[in-house]
Amino acid sequence: MKYWVKKELKPPHGKVYIIEDRCKGCGFCIEFCPQQVLQESEEFNSRGYHPPKLVENDKKCIGCSFCSLVCPEFAIYIEKEEENED
Amino acid sequence: MEIEGEHHPLDEYLRADRIPHIWCPGCGLGTVLNGFLHALEETDIDLKNLAIVSGIGCTGRIAGYINVDSYHTTHGRAIPFATGLKLANPKLKVVVISGDGDLFAIGGNHFIHAARRNIDMTVICVNNYNYGMTGGQLGPTTPLESKTTTTPYGNIEHPFNLCHVAHASGAVYVARWTALHARRMKDSIKEALNKKGFSFVEIIASCPTTYGRRNKMPTGLDTMKYYKEKSVIKHGIEPEKADIEIGGEIIVGKFVDIEKPTFNEEVEKLIRRFHK
Numbered sequence: 001m002k003y004w005v006k007k008e009l010k011p012p013h014g015k016v017y018i019i020e021d022r023c024k025g026c027g028f029c030i031e032f033c034p035q036q037v038l039q040e041s042e043e044f045n046s047r048g049y050h051p052p053k054l055v056e057n058d059k060k061c062i063g064c065s066f067c068s069l070v071c072p073e074f075a076i077y078i079e080k081e082e083e084n085e086d
Numbered sequence: 087m088e089i090e091g092e093h094h095p096l097d098e099y100l101r102a103d104r105i106p107h108i109w110c111p112g113c114g115l116g117t118v119l120n121g122f123l124h125a126l127e128e129t130d131i132d133l134k135n136l137a138i139v140s141g142i143g144c145t146g147r148i149a150g151y152i153n154v155d156s157y158h159t160t161h162g163r164a165i166p167f168a169t170g171l172k173l174a175n176p177k178l179k180v181v182v183i184s185g186d187g188d189l190f191a192i193g194g195n196h197f198i199h200a201a202r203r204n205i206d207m208t209v210i211c212v213n214n215y216n217y218g219m220t221g222g223q224l225g226p227t228t229p230l231e232s233k234t235t236t237t238p239y240g241n242i243e244h245p246f247n248l249c250h251v252a253h254a255s256g257a258v259y260v261a262r263w264t265a266l267h268a269r270r271m272k273d274s275i276k277e278a279l280n281k282k283g284f285s286f287v288e289i290i291a292s293c294p295t296t297y298g299r300r301n302k303m304p305t306g307l308d309t310m311k312y313y314k315e316k317s318v319i320k321h322g323i324e325p326e327k328a329d330i331e332i333g334g335e336i337i338v339g340k341f342v343d344i345e346k347p348t349f350n351e352e353v354e355k356l357i358r359r360f361h362k
């Protein structure tokens with residue numbers, strides 16, 4: 001007889017990379033991130049736009065890559081982290 | 087923490103020295119290019135065997151940003167160029183990416199006849215409801231009542247439903263998405279690229295600078311939020327039931343996916359018949 005072993009599922013995780021000087025501040029990534037982990041930075045980039053930055057709370061990127069798919073400027077991308085070591 | 091990125095994973099598909107591109111902030115064209123390159127990355131297409139053809143317009147600039155053999159042709163003539171490529175070198179994978187005006191106004195006849203002949207190519211039309219590049223004139227897809235520079239009192243011309251035109255002309259694959267449906271758009275482009283015959287993907291995208299700001303959507307984000315509110319996915323619906331009206335539902339999805347011999351296959355058949 002077989003038993004189902006209950007494995008502890010860890011939420012997927014992503015590392016967010018931003019190429020700030022490519023950003024034109026459209027806000028697509030910020031508005032449509034399902035985890036709402038991005039916000040507009042107060043800083044200007046070299047072209048005068050406000051690139052996104054991470055929010056400072058416990059919300060975490062799940063590595064869905066939607067931001068990197070929807071960005072018109074190739075300014076944001078994700079590295080998926082397979083193991084969540086915490 | 088976010089990390090400062092240096093090298094975007096799609097840079098090898100881009101002529102990265104030309105990035106940032108010329109498109110306005112909030113323009114949907116970058117999202118379409120992004121989706122196309124993601125789709126390309128997921129196919130087995132040999133990049134040395136791929137040709138991208140564009141006509142004239144803001145959308146027409148797409149070909150110039152992709153790091154493969156690409157042609158920026160004359161206005162309306164992307165499809166005849168692409169047809170020539172495909173007939174001269176049947177092994178080539180040929181993709182046309184162009185605007186609503188380029189493909190359906192000046193180039194409209196080429197579109198319907200390439201679809202009718204089932205030339206083996208993928209056509210991606212970015213429909214931003216107007217002629218973006220030349221300052222926002224009315225085009226063949228401008229919805230009724232829209233304000234453009236040439237319809238200051240509201241458009242009175244009935245627009246084309248591009249998916250209906252493609253279907254009625256004989257396309258074997260027809261799908262429509264908005265730029266907000268980034269993932270589904272990417273998946274549809276991938277399906278279209280893998281499809282034999284004349285495949286067509288319409289992508290409705292923001293043009294805040296010349297269309298949006300005259301139609302109560304001054305930013306690309308306003309337009310994307312509008313897509314979120316109005317889009318309804320209806321796979322398999324008769325394309326003729328998917329007309330676009332201002333303020334109405336935007337019906338998106340995969341509408342047509344059928345099999346039919348291509349023009350090149352018919353040519354080969356004919357040759358075999360006479361060279362026994």
Ligand SMILES: Cc1ncc(C[n+]2csc(CCOP(=O)(O)OP(=O)(O)O)c2C)c(N)n1
Nearest residue numbers: 143144145161185186187188216217218219
């Ligand atoms: C023969 C010819 N006629 C007219 C033009 C002017 N023209 C340039 S782009 C364009 C329309 C572009 O509209 P569309 O294809 O929708 O592209 P968009 O800029 O909206 O992406 C026109 C009429 C031209 N370049 N060549």
Ligand code: SF4
Nearest residue numbers: 033061062064065067
């Ligand atoms: S990968 Fe997904 S969750 Fe992570 S920042 Fe981007 S959109 Fe948000």
Ligand code: SF4
Nearest residue numbers: 023024026027029071
């Ligand atoms: S989607 Fe891209 S261009 Fe737009 S705000 Fe985000 S990083 Fe900047």
Ligand code: SF4
Nearest residue numbers: 109110113144218293
């Ligand atoms: S004019 Fe419209 S289509 Fe052209 S780059 Fe600007 S927003 Fe995009």
Ligand SMILES: [Mg+2]
Nearest residue numbers: 185186216218
């Ligand atoms: Mg247009």
